[in-house]
Amino acid sequence: MNDEIDGGAAPAAPVWPAFADLMSVLLGAFLLILVGVVGMQLELSSRLANEVKQRKAETERRKTLEEALAGPLAAGRVTLVNGRIGISGSVLFALNSDQLTPQGRDLLKSLAGPLTAYLKSRDEILMVSGFADDQQVHAGNRRFADNWELSAERALTVTRSFIDAGVPASSVFAAAFGSEQPVSANTDETGRAKNRRVEIAPVPRPTVGEAKHGQ
Numbered sequence: 472m473n474d475e476i477d478g479g480a481a482p483a484a485p486v487w488p489a490f491a492d493l494m495s496v497l498l499g500a501f502l503l504i505l506v507g508v509v510g511m512q513l514e515l516s517s518r519l520a521n522e523v524k525q526r527k528a529e530t531e532r533r534k535t536l537e538e539a540l541a542g543p544l545a546a547g548r549v550t551l552v553n554g555r556i557g558i559s560g561s562v563l564f565a566l567n568s569d570q571l572t573p574q575g576r577d578l579l580k581s582l583a584g585p586l587t588a589y590l591k592s593r594d595e596i597l598m599v600s601g602f603a604d605d606q607q608v609h610a611g612n613r614r615f616a617d618n619w620e621l622s623a624e625r626a627l628t629v630t631r632s633f634i635d636a637g638v639p640a641s642s643v644f645a646a647a648f649g650s651e652q653p654v655s656a657n658t659d660e661t662g663r664a665k666n667r668r669v670e671i672a673p674v675p676r677p678t679v680g681e682a683k684h685g686q
Contacts, residue, residue, distance in 0.1 A: 532554065532593070532673070533551075533554050535589060535592075535593075536551065536554065536556075536589060536673065537551060539585035539586065539588060539589045540556065540582070540585055542581070542585075543578070543581060543582060543585075548562070548578055548581075549578075549582070554672060554673065555670045555671070555672040556582075556670060556671040556672065557668055557669075557670050558575075558578065558668060558669045558670075558671075559664065559665075559667070559668055560602075560603075560625070560664070560667030560668050560669065561664060561667065562574060562575055562578065563575035563578070563579075563625070563629065563669060564625060564628075567608055567615070567621065569614070569615075569621065569624035569625045569627075569628050570628070571628060571629075571632060576632065579629060579632045579633060579636060580632075580636045582633075582671075583632075583633050583636030583637050583638050584636075584637065586633070586638060586671070587637055587638050587639070587642075589673070590638075590639070590642050590673070593673065594675065594676050595673040595674060595675055595676055596641075596642045596643060596644065596673070596674060596676050597633070597638070597642060597643040597644070597671055597672070597673060597674075598643075598644060598645075598646055598671070598672050598673075598674050599626045599629045599630045599633070599643060599644070599645050599646065599669065599670075599671050600626060600645075600646045600647070600648055600669065600670045600671075600672065601621075601622035601623060601624075601625040601626030601627075601629075601645070601646070601647050601648065601669055602622055602648050602649070602650070602652060602653075602666060602667065602668050602669070602670070603618035603619075603621055603622045603649055603650045603666065603667055604618075604650055604653070604657050604662075604663035604664075604666040604667050605618075605650045605653070605657040605663070605666075606618075606657075606663060608620075608621055617649070618649045618650045619647055619649040620647075622647040622648060622649050622650075623645070623647035625669060626645035626646060626647055626669065627645045629645070629669050629671075630643050630644065630645040650666065653665075653666040654666060654668070
């Protein structure tokens, strides 16, 4: 009787193979998560290293530029803020004019040498930017239609002056911003005078591909 009862009972399912399969799945999932975490850490480390490298290069670039312009900076003839060389418009030009003053011409000549030396060791070019205040060009002035044209002509005048003084023509270009990027409020003459300015900023030289795309 006992033998009949025992013989009819179903054998218990083995537990260890199922447990092993479960552990394999969990281990695989853990490894995938671990690989993902390590990959993210490596990517973050690479980004951080590149950012540190870029900041170091920017600091060195500004230091080099400060050394090149030590004389004009010490004399207060130019400013250097965030790598941009600033010159007051009143130093370079009479009001509503794109013709250099004698002191403006002398200043640009004094800058040409240091800037040329700076560019020789860098893969950069100079962007000469003209800016204006928000006042309309005098109605009797027939040379300029508006502040855009005035700022453009002033930038071109400075660019040509640099080229005449020895800066390679392939290493400098002009840009105009009109009154769209003021550095001070245009509420009084002091503020407007600050906005009438020319800035010279080294920028990366375009690659051949970028130059063709721009055309």
